[in-house]
Amino acid sequence: MPSETLRFPGHGGHALAARLDRPAGAVRAAALFAHCFTCGKDIAAARRIARRLAAEGYAVMGFDFTGLGASEGDFADTTLSSNAGDLVAAAQAMAERGLAPGLLIGHSLGGAAAIRAAARIDSIRAVAVIGAPFDPGHVTHHFEKTLERIATDGVAEVDLGGRPVRIGQDFVEDVRQGDLGAELKALKAALLILHAPRDAIVGIDNATRIFAAARHPKSFVSLDSADHLLSRNEDAEHAAEVIAAWAARHTGLRRPAPPPGLPEGVTRVSEANPAGFLQDVVAGPHHILADEPAAYGGSNLGLTPYGLLAAGLGACTAMTIRMYARRKAWPLDHVAVDVTHGKVHAQDCEDCGQTARIDRFRRLIRIEGDLSPDQRARLLEIADRCPVHRTLEARAEIETALQD
Secondary structure: OOEEEEEEEOOOOOEEEEEEEOOOOOOOEEEEEEOOOOOOOOOHHHHHHHHHHHHOOEEEEEEOOOOOOOOOOOHHHOOHHHHHHHHHHHHHHHHHOOOOOOEEEEEOHHHHHHHHHHOOOOOOOEEEEEOOOOOHHHHHHHHHHHHHHHHHHOEEEEEEOOEEEEEEHHHHHHHOOOOOHHHHHHOOOEEEEEEOOOOOOOOOHHHHHHHHHOOOOEEEEEOOOOOOOOOOHHHHHHHHHHHHHHHHHHHOOOOOOOOOOOOOOOEEEEEOOOOOOOEEEEEOOEEEEEOOOHHHOOOOOOEOHHHHHHHHHHHHHHHHHHHHHHHHOOOEEEEEEEEEEEEEEHHHOOOOOOOOEEEEEEEEEEEEEOOOHHHHHHHHHHHOOOHHHHHHHOOOOOOOOOOO
């Protein structure tokens, strides 16, 4: 996944630090990500979601709000409204690069900022919020004991998750101005609400109130046992998959053109989690996951490479049988293929002519329908005409090169 760092002027002219993740192939759509309160663009959940969307063909930009991370400015001078202003500036910076965002994603208080900013970004067609508050003022509960000092001194340092952060009175007053009801009613983009029932930071009742206030089209997806920060890899991956699938119909996600001479296009496999083995497998408009079991260092979120190979053999077998039965007008009601794979010694394989270990695939084919014994026997013979079967039996040639 190609990435680049860049800087652009925020709402107040300060240089904001951003990261733009591009897909390995053609850009099919663009998305803008707003991080959670006092977090930053490099929080794990934001990176994972960006990687997944990039695998789907999105160019995704995340940035540090004014005064956070590598961005200039003093966070004590910012408000929720200024965060929304930073989002508008970020969208403009993307548009100047030919990547006007159609999808806006906000996490936690970043979700509230996204809802506020959406009406000011003409290109936005879809808004997804994760663990967002309906009443932004809830955030002051995390430093309630410091509110009096903030009011007296105008600014005070508070401890949030073990990190010292300077909070100004303007921020407190801004988030206390009211809920997001008016912004939600005025929202002209499709809305997706993702929230975990066990979220201990922003309660699930916030999702209920956001959903009730918004107009259609709107959707709600439960994140089950996830925590507020989506700190588990599988929870961030699930959220990203849901957002990508939901947004495709609202952002006009364009299917990539197949390369010349390859009518079925290229199957692209790209690493989704460098800490494990999770892979994004994309072929045209289709996307699946490949992984390894947890016992082998993976996260068990997708088929293993050999599982994918067995799936190809099984699918091709079933399709070949169906095609033949359809052409013959035979009463085949259903076909299913169980495939297992293992390594065996060559001497266990007749006519192999080898002494090393080889791969053995076993297929158990179930066919249903009012078929005669001769028809069933013929369909079993036809299974061996499956093109993938023939490829596996033949000696394939693999060419490998490094891309410049």
